[in-house]
Amino acid sequence: MVNLTDIGERGKAASRFLTSANAEVRNRALAAIAAALRREQQAILRANAQDTAAAENGGMSAAFLDRLALTSQRIEEIAAAVEKVIMLPDPVGRVDGGHTLPNGLRLYKTKVPFGVVGMIYEARPNVTVDAAALCLKSGNVCMLRGSKEAIRSNIALVGVMRAAIAGVGLPEDCILLVGDTTREGAAAMMTLRGYLDLLIPRGGAGLIRSVVENATVPVIETGAGNCHTYVDSSADLQMAVKILENAKASRPSVCNACETLLIHCDMAADFLPLAKAALDRYAVEWRGCARSREILPGILEATEEDYATEYDDYILACRVVDSLEEALAHIARYSTGHSECIVTDSYAHAQAFTAGVDAAAVYVNASTRFTDGGCFGLGAEIGISTQKLHARGPMGLEALTTDKYLLFGEGQVRK
Amino acid sequence: MVNLTDIGERGKAASRFLTSANAEVRNRALAAIAAALRREQQAILRANAQDTAAAENGGMSAAFLDRLALTSQRIEEIAAAVEKVIMLPDPVGRVDGGHTLPNGLRLYKTKVPFGVVGMIYEARPNVTVDAAALCLKSGNVCMLRGSKEAIRSNIALVGVMRAAIAGVGLPEDCILLVGDTTREGAAAMMTLRGYLDLLIPRGGAGLIRSVVENATVPVIETGAGNCHTYVDSSADLQMAVKILENAKASRPSVCNACETLLIHCDMAADFLPLAKAALDRYAVEWRGCARSREILPGILEATEEDYATEYDDYILACRVVDSLEEALAHIARYSTGHSECIVTDSYAHAQAFTAGVDAAAVYVNASTRFTDGGCFGLGAEIGISTQKLHARGPMGLEALTTDKYLLFGEGQVRK
Numbered sequence: 001m002v003n004l005t006d007i008g009e010r011g012k013a014a015s016r017f018l019t020s021a022n023a024e025v026r027n028r029a030l031a032a033i034a035a036a037l038r039r040e041q042q043a044i045l046r047a048n049a050q051d052t053a054a055a056e057n058g059g060m061s062a063a064f065l066d067r068l069a070l071t072s073q074r075i076e077e078i079a080a081a082v083e084k085v086i087m088l089p090d091p092v093g094r095v096d097g098g099h100t101l102p103n104g105l106r107l108y109k110t111k112v113p114f115g116v117v118g119m120i121y122e123a124r125p126n127v128t129v130d131a132a133a134l135c136l137k138s139g140n141v142c143m144l145r146g147s148k149e150a151i152r153s154n155i156a157l158v159g160v161m162r163a164a165i166a167g168v169g170l171p172e173d174c175i176l177l178v179g180d181t182t183r184e185g186a187a188a189m190m191t192l193r194g195y196l197d198l199l200i201p202r203g204g205a206g207l208i209r210s211v212v213e214n215a216t217v218p219v220i221e222t223g224a225g226n227c228h229t230y231v232d233s234s235a236d237l238q239m240a241v242k243i244l245e246n247a248k249a250s251r252p253s254v255c256n257a258c259e260t261l262l263i264h265c266d267m268a269a270d271f272l273p274l275a276k277a278a279l280d281r282y283a284v285e286w287r288g289c290a291r292s293r294e295i296l297p298g299i300l301e302a303t304e305e306d307y308a309t310e311y312d313d314y315i316l317a318c319r320v321v322d323s324l325e326e327a328l329a330h331i332a333r334y335s336t337g338h339s340e341c342i343v344t345d346s347y348a349h350a351q352a353f354t355a356g357v358d359a360a361a362v363y364v365n366a367s368t369r370f371t372d373g374g375c376f377g378l379g380a381e382i383g384i385s386t387q388k389l390h391a392r393g394p395m396g397l398e399a400l401t402t403d404k405y406l407l408f409g410e411g412q413v414r415k
Numbered sequence: 416m417v418n419l420t421d422i423g424e425r426g427k428a429a430s431r432f433l434t435s436a437n438a439e440v441r442n443r444a445l446a447a448i449a450a451a452l453r454r455e456q457q458a459i460l461r462a463n464a465q466d467t468a469a470a471e472n473g474g475m476s477a478a479f480l481d482r483l484a485l486t487s488q489r490i491e492e493i494a495a496a497v498e499k500v501i502m503l504p505d506p507v508g509r510v511d512g513g514h515t516l517p518n519g520l521r522l523y524k525t526k527v528p529f530g531v532v533g534m535i536y537e538a539r540p541n542v543t544v545d546a547a548a549l550c551l552k553s554g555n556v557c558m559l560r561g562s563k564e565a566i567r568s569n570i571a572l573v574g575v576m577r578a579a580i581a582g583v584g585l586p587e588d589c590i591l592l593v594g595d596t597t598r599e600g601a602a603a604m605m606t607l608r609g610y611l612d613l614l615i616p617r618g619g620a621g622l623i624r625s626v627v628e629n630a631t632v633p634v635i636e637t638g639a640g641n642c643h644t645y646v647d648s649s650a651d652l653q654m655a656v657k658i659l660e661n662a663k664a665s666r667p668s669v670c671n672a673c674e675t676l677l678i679h680c681d682m683a684a685d686f687l688p689l690a691k692a693a694l695d696r697y698a699v700e701w702r703g704c705a706r707s708r709e710i711l712p713g714i715l716e717a718t719e720e721d722y723a724t725e726y727d728d729y730i731l732a733c734r735v736v737d738s739l740e741e742a743l744a745h746i747a748r749y750s751t752g753h754s755e756c757i758v759t760d761s762y763a764h765a766q767a768f769t770a771g772v773d774a775a776a777v778y779v780n781a782s783t784r785f786t787d788g789g790c791f792g793l794g795a796e797i798g799i800s801t802q803k804l805h806a807r808g809p810m811g812l813e814a815l816t817t818d819k820y821l822l823f824g825e826g827q828v829r830k
Contacts, residue, residue, distance in 0.1 A: 246828035366824030388817035390805035402803035409781030413661035
């Protein structure tokens with residue numbers, strides 16, 4: 001049994017300090033991190049080279065290696081991203097409302113840091129810095145647990161960041177790395193009650209499921225995106241092709257990419273060949289219902305499981321529906337509540353779709369690919385929540401704060 | 416294994432309808448409930464009389480029976496409370512912000528119902544109606560699971576409410592009762608993923624712990640209140656006695672009552688005898704540290720466990736501290752993060768206490784008993800959250816809503 005209470009105690013102690021640090025101090029620490037990343041880039045690149053060499057020997061895919069690898073330019077981009085976080089408004093201490101009670105007691109609703117925020121994530125070293133920067137900006141200690149393939153990079157990055165913040169007077173333990181990259185290490189984080197105020201898992205469906213089933217600390221589920229594009233009976237077909245192509249093929253590996261096309265039966269014969277031609281340029285594999293296979297005879301048959309799957313790949317499920325209602329029912333059944341789109345020229349159908357779909361982001365005539373903290377104007381993003389509690393959709397700095405009521409009296413007691 | 420997927424399906428189907436029902440319809444349903452409760456009160460009282468008779472035979476305490484028992488007057492109060500909910504502003508559909516993206520895509524952040532909200536709670540029939548009314552007002556289907564001692568009352572109340580809302584055109588299944596009052600029934604609710612969008616347990620520490628450990632649906636923890644009153648070196652002693660008396664003895668069974676007194680050593684000799692005299696009128700039992708027992712020789716010794724316990728009773732733990740810092744450290748260690756109070760005349764100490772205490776509500780010179788949705792001006796309360804996720808402190812109607820981003824475009828795709 002892995003025991004993380006020691007690192008938990010260190011996080012709590014650092015949190016008591018960081019919670020009271022003002023924005024000037026926190027921004028100075030971020031600037032020190034950006035400078036140190038640039039200054040220490042050779043050491044970081046050396047550590048990363050060991051990670052990538054091991055991953056290559058281990059036969060990891062090219063896409064995996066691409067996410068893992070750092071270059072001088074990527075470190076510059078990561079440092080620049082930290083500097084962007086400095087420019088964001090301070091989310092801490094905002095007074096969200098308040099009033100004076102009839103008895104004179106003055107009440108203020110304020111925003112405060114969570115305390116200690118845990119992250120479990122994939123082999124992407126940039127997430128290590130992004131997460132640390134967003135937590136620091138919002139006054140939170142971060143406890144980071146990246147995957148084992150990036151451990152040398154993470155040790156180097158966290159070491160550089162800890163030294164940098166110590167240089168401006170913050171406790172090193174404001175940035176914590178869980179060195180144990182086993183499943184047991186992750187499980188110990190999920191149950192670190194009393195030490196972790198929030199846990200944000202970022203990764204595949206398996207990780208999210210494991211966290212949901214095992215966590216006893218508060219969790220925000222992220223990332224599951226089984227997104228649909230519904231082409232309505234009144235859709236502009238050229239617009240629909242453009243939107244589907246962007247939603248499916250511009251970056252299939254991300255959670256806001258389209259996984260299933262729903263097409264109204266009146267449009268299917270005209271639309272499907274156009275869509276197929278557009279997506280053929282990306283070698284997208286289609287899996288369709290019986291009616292779509294009559295129009296596109298060459299494609300595979302879609303199973304129940306296809307409709308339930310987030311491919312994150314150049315694969316598209318397809319289904320012909322008889323009505324908006326049937327499209328809504330399909331989405332209600334298979335959607336993960338991330339991003340859903342209707343392409344339509346009908347005002348009534350746009351209204352019914354936006355009201356009827358239960359998802360974080362509902363689009364009319366635009367690609368689902370916009371569901372992203374940067375696109376939504378949140379400045380930076382710690383993840384995309386697919387749960388309804390606390391934060392839904394892209395989470396910016398505000399999602400890393402909680403409420404605290406302050407009440408100032410002169411001896412008031414309750415009658 | 417208890418299977419609740421059938422009731423879950425009914426809830427989801429009703430939710431699709433209720434989510435689109437406007438406030439006029441929802442308020443009409445609430446008015447129908449209030450009228451029906453008054454009209455059907457004899458049937459409700461008969462069912463409740465069976466519950467109370469069984470509880471009496473079962474040897475339940477007077478306090479338990481008092482919470483369980485309904486009278487004509489109490490039903491009138493319950494109906495009046497439903498009518499008050501009608502008057503509250505509609506939390507659904509509020510636009511919480513938004514802007515136009517550089518590419519012309521218009522983004523709106525809106526408030527929508529969760530969907531289906533589950534409640535597990537004690538033998539208090541008034542909670543059955545309160546919870547149903549607040550869920551209905553906020554566009555949520557409720558799935559209620561009261562305890563077995565109130566099952567006849569709950570069947571009667573839910574029957575009356577379901578018939579009432581059907582009379583104004585809402586699906587009966589907007590109000591669901593889980594008839595299984597065993598532990599297995601509760602466990603089945605905690606894992607009803609895909610059907611329950613939120614679960615709010617209201618009850619003792621055992622229930623909350625069980626939910627935290629077993630739930631796979633999103634949960635808001637409520638109610639744990641190990642609250643402290645710290646009497647600082649500069650406190651006005653008369654004010655401090657008044658505040659402590661109110662916080663400890665005005666209603667010891669509730670979560671915002673004081674459980675531990677922390678007293679600065681400079682004031683202990685003067686304050687403790689005054690406080691003891693005031694609380695003697697309520698026969699409060701004291702359990703103190705060694706130094707407090709020198710001043711109050713007759714009292715019991717406080718153990719580690721005493722400081723960690725939420726008595727919910729006429730018992731007070733007490734500890735003499737040397738400084739504000741020692742008080743803050745004690746609170747950081749034992750507090751459940753509900754409500755904490757400092758009595759002081761020092762501006763600096765008031766500032767340090769409000770900044771340093773990690774709790775939903777932090778008071779200067781006022782009783783912790785004010786932590787309550789009604790007192791805070793939220794209109795009505797579904798519970799008091801002691802977690803940091805989503806809602807912290809008293810939860811009003813807004814806590815029963817989540818976000819939905821709507822995006823309206825003209826063919827925008829992501830570059």
